[in-house]
Amino acid sequence: MTSLEDLDQLAARVPDGALLALAPDYSWVPMAAVRALIRRRVKGLHLLAVPISGLAADMLIGAGCVGTLEAAAVSLGEAGPAPRFSDAVESGAIKMRDSTCPAIHTALQAAEKGVPFMPLGGLVGSDLVSHRDDWKVVDDPLGRGGGPIVLLPAIRPDVVMFHSPRADVHGNVWIGRRRELMTMAHAAKSTLVTVETVEDEDFLADDATAAGTLASLYVTAVAKAEGGAKPLGLAGYYERDLAHIRAYAKEAATAEGFKRYLAREVLGQPARAAS
Amino acid sequence: MNETNVMNAARHSPEEFLIATIARLLGGAGHVAVGALSPIPGCAALLARELGGGRPRVSIIHGDANNPFTDGGRELFDCAGQGRIDVFFLGGAQIDGGANINLVGAGGYPRPRKRFPGSFGSALMYFVVPKVILFAPEHSRRVLVKKVDFVSAPGTSPPEVRRPGGPTALVTGLCLMAFDAATKRFRLESVHPGHTVEEVRDNTGFDFDVPEDVPETPPPDADRLALLRTKIAAEIAKTYPDFAARVFGHVTIA
Numbered sequence: 218m219t220s221l222e223d224l225d226q227l228a229a230r231v232p233d234g235a236l237l238a239l240a241p242d243y244s245w246v247p248m249a250a251v252r253a254l255i256r257r258r259v260k261g262l263h264l265l266a267v268p269i270s271g272l273a274a275d276m277l278i279g280a281g282c283v284g285t286l287e288a289a290a291v292s293l294g295e296a297g298p299a300p301r302f303s304d305a306v307e308s309g310a311i312k313m314r315d316s317t318c319p320a321i322h323t324a325l326q327a328a329e330k331g332v333p334f335m336p337l338g339g340l341v342g343s344d345l346v347s348h349r350d351d352w353k354v355v356d357d358p359l360g361r362g363g364g365p366i367v368l369l370p371a372i373r374p375d376v377v378m379f380h381s382p383r384a385d386v387h388g389n390v391w392i393g394r395r396r397e398l399m400t401m402a403h404a405a406k407s408t409l410v411t412v413e414t415v416e417d418e419d420f421l422a423d424d425a426t427a428a429g430t431l432a433s434l435y436v437t438a439v440a441k442a443e444g445g446a447k448p449l450g451l452a453g454y455y456e457r458d459l460a461h462i463r464a465y466a467k468e469a470a471t472a473e474g475f476k477r478y479l480a481r482e483v484l485g486q487p488a489r490a491a492s
Numbered sequence: 493m494n495e496t497n498v499m500n501a502a503r504h505s506p507e508e509f510l511i512a513t514i515a516r517l518l519g520g521a522g523h524v525a526v527g528a529l530s531p532i533p534g535c536a537a538l539l540a541r542e543l544g545g546g547r548p549r550v551s552i553i554h555g556d557a558n559n560p561f562t563d564g565g566r567e568l569f570d571c572a573g574q575g576r577i578d579v580f581f582l583g584g585a586q587i588d589g590g591a592n593i594n595l596v597g598a599g600g601y602p603r604p605r606k607r608f609p610g611s612f613g614s615a616l617m618y619f620v621v622p623k624v625i626l627f628a629p630e631h632s633r634r635v636l637v638k639k640v641d642f643v644s645a646p647g648t649s650p651p652e653v654r655r656p657g658g659p660t661a662l663v664t665g666l667c668l669m670a671f672d673a674a675t676k677r678f679r680l681e682s683v684h685p686g687h688t689v690e691e692v693r694d695n696t697g698f699d700f701d702v703p704e705d706v707p708e709t710p711p712p713d714a715d716r717l718a719l720l721r722t723k724i725a726a727e728i729a730k731t732y733p734d735f736a737a738r739v740f741g742h743v744t745i746a
Contacts, residue, residue, distance in 0.1 A: 317644075360560050
């Protein structure tokens with residue numbers, strides 16, 4: 218049964234050292250929950266970007282919450298490079314496992330199917346492969362002349378977190394066309410969702426909503442967090458605040474500036490679960 | 493057309509020039525896909541679609557406008573693996589003479605001197621899309637290097653590797669080059685107006701082939717510029733409002 222909690226209870230469900238998966242900045246990122254995680258001083262996260270990240274990863278890294286990062290890229294998009302990420306990789310403060318977008322999707326699909334690995338095309342000859350001791354290049358095992366191919370181990374996140382506009386009272390969660398969230402939840406051991414509203418409906422009762430719904434079967438807990446993706450956007454509900462993100466990029470360019478941002482925007486703020 | 497319009501049509505911004513140059517490479521394609529943070533290739537694809545009466549089909553993976561994908565982040569890569577994408581664009585913080593691209597970092601690995609965002613989807617897309625156009629607006633020895641520090645995706649592969657795709661062209665702020673997978677070399681195709689072959693050589697860290705006569709890259713004509721500043725500006729503004737405002741003066745009304 219899906220549990221309805223407040224934001225801090227939700228954040229308490231992410232243990233230190235967890236393999237935490239987050240979607241890209243355009244895909245319903247739970248920024249209020251990310252701030253709650255930073256406030257609870259989570260440590261040693263193995264952060265998986267599915268398959269890229271931006272503000273969320275940069276803040277978690279800057280706040281010292283991340284031990285290992287696996288990602289195909291981290292960037293603030295139009296606002297430029299992700300400063301705390303670049304700094305942490307250049308200084309060796311975090312362990313970086315470089316990947317490529319389709320490899321992360323494929324590894325999650327393996328976990329989704331409950332199989333130990335999946336093959337993926339391309340990749341052969343990329344330095345990504347030589348630096349990944351968990352990836353393996355094999356000759357086409359079926360002997361049908363497919364040539365060398367890369368096998369990727371399944372990735373099973375401990376926790377997936379995202380923010381959705383709406384859940385229903387049964388714990389079903391609307392994802393619309395953001396179907397990477399579906400794959401992530403299927404692959405993960407637990408899925409934590411923040412929402413704008415909890416509606417007195419059953420999303421599974423109508424095909425029009427059922428097709429874009431993650432069933433409560435996969436949802437561990439839901440917390441209400443109005444504006445829970447801000448300053449990122451929630452497509453169809455509110456736009457990202459590009460001015461805020463640009464100002465962040467500038468301020469977080471130095472460790473001192475980032476500390477200032479953190480004190481003002483995260484640590485100095487009460488949990489906004491009830492707002 | 494009054495005198496002011498003639499003046500405007502004759503003059504173009506560097507972005508408009510690059511858009512028109514890339515658009516000329518898209519003739520005959522059935523499906524052009526454009527990745528994240530690529531407003532110039534995006535405009536080029538939309539311009540080609542407009543000039544082609546709806547062909548090529550254009551898919552932009554950034555926001556919901558012109559984005560047909562409904563099966564999550566993986567669908568672009570699955571679609572490419574199925575052979576349904578004819579043209580894609582990649583950049584490179586470093587690109588070398590063998591068309592190897594580096595999106596990871598300058599200096600050592602895993603602790604580079606300068607870290608870049610990361611490889612994105614390049615390590616698959618470069619292999620499976622038949623025509624990958626490399627786009628590097630900054631034409632310098634910093635970007636166009638003798639040998640990349642990290643191979644995000646290799647320019648060519650040995651024959652036993654299944655590789656239906658790869659690089660075919662490189663568009664920079666100075667010139668257009670073609671890539672030949674057989675010789676593993678770039679060849680200078682044309683130099684943009686106001687620049688010279690010597691300037692291209694001086695600012696390129698790798699060797700490339702230069703034919704006896706190197707033409708000048710043609711500028712966009714008045715019709716194309718007019719299209720860009722009206723229809724294409726409005727269309728790309730759905731994906732990149734800031735770019736549309738800066739380059740075309742297009743104001744999005746919320």
